[in-house]
Amino acid sequence: MKIISDIKEMQTLAIAARGEGKRISFVPTMGFLHEGHASLLHEGRKRGDLLVLSIFVNPTQFGVGEDFDKYPRDMERDTHIAAAAGVDVVFTPSPVGMYPAGYQTFVDVAELTLPLCGASRPGHFRGVTTVVCKLFNIVQPHIALFGKKDFQQLAVIRQMTVDLNMPVEVVGMPIIREQDGLAMSSRNKYLSSEERTSALCLSRSLQSVRAAYHSGERDAERLKQLVQNIILAEPSATIDYVELRADETLEKVATVDDRTLLALAVRVGATRLIDNCLLGEDD
Template structure:
């Protein structure tokens, strides 16, 4: 496995690989890798000749007062997980190279970024789409893989790729969970042992809603109350949102059906966690 920090070196590598007809897959990350990331890398290995992952904590997607400085970082651990998962190249640029002095160009997907995390984290998705666009231009992949835990992010990236004619196949991969059901996340490292148990209220809320839905309850108002009732059992939990949306458009729905997304964002202490499930199949 090779570590590349230079943008020019990464572009030269990808240009040479593409000219040889080799297929490149790409897994963008902010590091502090876990088995959710590893599952993306293993699938990327299966689909392509070359697997590239990026490790870059992107400053432009963090708002004022968010956790950029405290975001967990461990490059040695990341290298070990990436290599074991079949990665060929880690692209780890410096922030000063990605956003040099005088930088002023941003990519903004409009409607899809307004609800859910976009409503509570203004500017977040502009940072995401900008850095992903830049990474795509540098790595030049044929395929890019993203986890479905960040469901809105996946929808926004798909929209950007289609709208800007990028010609990259975007694959969404299932949420990977701990044995007790907690969705894997780099931010889980912030949780104390007590908070780690309290965080299970997100999965319990999703399961309770699915059970109610499968029993015939389609009214979103009632299903939302079911989710909130489960989360409220944890006194430290503060709900950012519990929304039911069309999984394609992210438009709010009033009646659940095939393709309805239930998306949750909940703070446990100071840690903001997200999770989701799709109710019904299309």
Template structure:
């Protein structure tokens, strides 16, 4: 498996490949969730490109850009075992050279949830994903559903801008105890790791109540908040029940209602979600 760090090299590599190209964009420090995307990409495509790039323009002031975990050699091993043909790991200067001044902005759907609490975040996401799609020119690109809003935003952008790529959303991968896999989990100490289980407990509490017939969004929210409130280090950024297509808030839940939440455990911000009617 090759590792490429320039756009020119990446294009030259792909010019010699036939068939369908799949792209799996990541910020590195790969885990089983990323590996599941690459295995699915391997199943669907002839060439699998995994990008590893910690994108500075999607981090706000005071966020964890500098402390975001990085280990390219580890990423190479995981990506290779999962079936990637090449890692594209450009530098910041390669992606945003001096004088760079072009950005992609999706409105509406970016204004809530993570978009409300992280101004400018999705402008950074859509800009870097557009650049990666332009560089790699994949037929398919795969994203995890843990970042549900990100997936929705990218699908909106691709449709609105008539991009010739299929966006594939893949299920959340969890630890046996329910914690959603995230590169940021590496920053939790042992006590915080236990506290972080309040996110999945919140989701499961709401799903259980929904399965028993509860449909009030206010009641379901209260039930979800209870396990988070029991953890001293947990601070809720948001917890909302939304329409899974528009991300607009709902007062009455149905099978397709999304429960999305973001919680800080100490200084580590974690996100998770579920569709109430899904197994």
């Protein structure tokens, strides 16, 4: 397994691999890997001849007062996980390499970035699409894998690749959960033991709404109220948003169906967690 930090070196390797007819699979991450990331790597290993993992905590997707400086990092642990998953190349660019002095170009997807996390974190998705666009140009993948826990991010990146005619297949992979239902996230590290228990209100509310849906409830407002009641019963939990949206357009719906997305953002203590499900699908 090679570890590359130089952008030109990574790009040269990718061009050479393509020239040899190799299919490049790519998993972009901010590191502090967990089993959710590992599931993407294992699938990428199956689908490509060269598997590239990037580890880059991207400063442009963090807003003022967010957790860029304290975002968890553990490169030694990450490289062990990468090696176990069969990664060929770990790409670890520096912030100054990705955004040198005088940098002034950004990629902005207009409508899909407005609701949900886009409303709560202005500028976040501009940072995401910019860095992913740059990484696609550097790594030159045939296929890129992303987790569905960041459902809006996945939708935005798919839109970008279509709009900009990028020859990359974007694959969404299922949410990986702890045994008790909590969606795996690097930010779970921030939770105290009491907050970790409180955080189960997210997955519990998803399960309750699915049960209500399968029992015949179709009114979005009543389902939304069900979620709010469960979450607000936890003293340490505050709601950023609870939304029922069309899965492709992310537009609000009054009546739900199998393809309706239930998306949550909840602060448990100081930690912001997201989760989601499609009402007609099981994890």
